[in-house]
Amino acid sequence: MIIFRKDILNNIFFCMVFYFLGSLLVVIFMFWKEDFSFINQSQYTKDVFDVIIIGAGITGVSTAYHLKDSNLKIALFDRDKIGSGVTSRSSAKITYLQGDIYQRLKDKAKKYYLSQKDAIKLILQAIKKEKITCDLETVPSVLFCVDEKNRYKIQLEKEILESFGASTFAIRDSRVKDGFGIKDSYVFHPLKFLSGLCRSFSSNISIYQNTVVVDIIKVNGYYLLQSNQGIYYAKDVVVSCHYPFFLLPNMFPLKTYVKREYVNACKFPHSSNFTAINVDSDLHSIRFYHDYLLYGSGSHRLTNEIDFGKHYEDSRKQFKKFFGKTPEFTWDNQDIVSNDLLPFIGKIDHHLYLGSAYRGWGMTNGFLAGKIISDSILGKANPYYSLFDPNRNNFVLFTNSFLGTFHYMKVYIDSFCHRNPSYLTINGLRYILYEDKEHKKYKICLLCPHLKCHLVYNYYDKTWDCPCHGSRFLLDGTVIKGPAVFPLKKVV
Numbered sequence: 001m002i003i004f005r006k007d008i009l010n011n012i013f014f015c016m017v018f019y020f021l022g023s024l025l026v027v028i029f030m031f032w033k034e035d036f037s038f039i040n041q042s043q044y045t046k047d048v049f050d051v052i053i054i055g056a057g058i059t060g061v062s063t064a065y066h067l068k069d070s071n072l073k074i075a076l077f078d079r080d081k082i083g084s085g086v087t088s089r090s091s092a093k094i095t096y097l098q099g100d101i102y103q104r105l106k107d108k109a110k111k112y113y114l115s116q117k118d119a120i121k122l123i124l125q126a127i128k129k130e131k132i133t134c135d136l137e138t139v140p141s142v143l144f145c146v147d148e149k150n151r152y153k154i155q156l157e158k159e160i161l162e163s164f165g166a167s168t169f170a171i172r173d174s175r176v177k178d179g180f181g182i183k184d185s186y187v188f189h190p191l192k193f194l195s196g197l198c199r200s201f202s203s204n205i206s207i208y209q210n211t212v213v214v215d216i217i218k219v220n221g222y223y224l225l226q227s228n229q230g231i232y233y234a235k236d237v238v239v240s241c242h243y244p245f246f247l248l249p250n251m252f253p254l255k256t257y258v259k260r261e262y263v264n265a266c267k268f269p270h271s272s273n274f275t276a277i278n279v280d281s282d283l284h285s286i287r288f289y290h291d292y293l294l295y296g297s298g299s300h301r302l303t304n305e306i307d308f309g310k311h312y313e314d315s316r317k318q319f320k321k322f323f324g325k326t327p328e329f330t331w332d333n334q335d336i337v338s339n340d341l342l343p344f345i346g347k348i349d350h351h352l353y354l355g356s357a358y359r360g361w362g363m364t365n366g367f368l369a370g371k372i373i374s375d376s377i378l379g380k381a382n383p384y385y386s387l388f389d390p391n392r393n394n395f396v397l398f399t400n401s402f403l404g405t406f407h408y409m410k411v412y413i414d415s416f417c418h419r420n421p422s423y424l425t426i427n428g429l430r431y432i433l434y435e436d437k438e439h440k441k442y443k444i445c446l447l448c449p450h451l452k453c454h455l456v457y458n459y460y461d462k463t464w465d466c467p468c469h470g471s472r473f474l475l476d477g478t479v480i481k482g483p484a485v486f487p488l489k490k491v492v
């Protein structure tokens with residue numbers, strides 16, 4: 001008995017030390033300053049805006065859209081092109097039937113349900129008002145399970161939704177154990193939607209593509225934004241860049257995790273149009289776009305795995321097994337999940353706003369985020385502000401964050417221990433030899449410039465990938481996917 005208690009105490013102590021070390025690691029990285037020498041000083045401009053929106057995915061574009069009729073001078077920045085981030089690779093189902101979310105949210109479920117219904121209404125209104133042609137279609141959404149033991153989840157989700165007033169219909173299909181559907185859901189083309197919104201912008205909104213913001217500093221009540229195109233100032237800043245590239249005041253990395261999913265597509269004749277998702281541990285997500293079937297599978301938490309290449313191959317094999325065809329296209333996409341499953345939307349500091357962590361449901365949540373953030377900037381009340389408050393703290397968030405820190409520590413240690421004979425160690429850091437087309441040789445540092453995780457090789461795409469927060473780099477060290485904003489360090 002005494003030994004047992006001692007064991008528990010030891011474990012609790014060990015957990016606390018681990019959690020403390022994890023937090024300490026994050027705090028140390030906060031003070032790690034990067035080298036800005038790659039910015040061309042001669043290009044420096046000094047524009048001042050009322051609002052700068054960092055990231056032009058559905059969140060950023062929606063925020064600008066909801067501010068377009070204000071008198072504010074607004075800039076919308078994107079490190080690449082409008083919509084080129086997660087939004088461009090989304091399956092773009094617009095639905096409030098989102099897995100088993102309502103049973104998991106418990107007392108917050110009703111408010112979340114209302115928020116999703118309102119978000120759908122807002123999207124439809126914008127499409128109608130701005131006359132946007134974006135392949136919008138009304139198609140039923142289906143929730144199903146393939147495992148007998150998950151039937152109770154289906155029934156519970158159906159009961160909860162019906163108690164909120166949703167009308168559901170039963171489905172019969174020999175391939176599934178149980179399921180139901182709703183009729184008031186939609187699909188569209190996300191990039192056509194964003195392009196239509198941007199076309200409706202008034203002259204108070206300037207769009208800056210290929211503009212990477214690398215740092216934000218507070219100076220005399222204004223935010224100074226350092227970017228590859230120069231310095232900009234703004235009174236209000238909206239962080240809508242998916243995973244924040246800097247550490248927010250509320251310790252974002254400890255309250256969230258990144259989930260990656262693989263999508264396969266090929267031409268597939270079908271007689272009825274619908275979307276579907278299941279509640280089992282192996283994801284099956286279905287959507288049709290014209291003649292094409294888009295099938296999502298292989299969802300995993302980034303911190304569980306470091307063999308990314310294998311996931312591509314597994315997802316392609318699964319597609320072939322289920323649909324009897326080799327996929328024509330395969331891509332991966334990742335979204336952020338908060339530890340209490342609700343997005344983070346709203347003010348995180350004075351005049352600093354965030355919209356993120358949509359758990360794979362960013363069409364509704366991202367568009368709603370734009371409305372909530374713009375209301376907050378304009379001093380208007382919004383009914384969903386408290387539900388998504390990014391500074392909220394609660395028991396679920398705390399305990400899951402505690403467990404989340406273990407995942408990060410584990411993957412940090414795993415990736416550190418992951419050895420390859422071609423790695424070189426210089427001053428304790430891991431490097432790899434790289435030869436460019438001109439046969440010039442470099443040593444490239446394999447530490448992610450974002451939060452210093454050890455990168456792992458993705459043999460499918462031939463990239464270096466961060467197993468913690470999802471940044472990706474070409475073999476020459478060029479960053480192709482954030483949150484990292486800097487290339488990998490090179491030494492000759």
Ligand SMILES: Cc1cc2nc3c(=O)[nH]c(=O)nc-3n(C[C@H](O)[C@H](O)[C@H](O)COP(=O)(O)OP(=O)(O)OC[C@H]3O[C@@H](n4cnc5c(N)ncnc54)[C@H](O)[C@@H]3O)c2cc1C
Nearest residue numbers: 055057058059079085086087090091092093213361362363
């Ligand atoms: C496989 C998959 C399928 C999905 N399917 C659906 C679905 O069917 N329905 C649904 O509702 N949701 C779906 N989602 C979720 C949805 O796609 C996302 O939640 C949503 O697109 C996120 O939008 P965002 O604006 O936050 O991020 P993004 O679209 O990634 O936009 C962020 C933008 O910020 C820019 N940026 C990043 N860093 C910087 C910087 N430092 N400086 C300047 N710009 C920067 C990026 O270039 C990018 O364009 C899916 C997600 C995945 C992974």
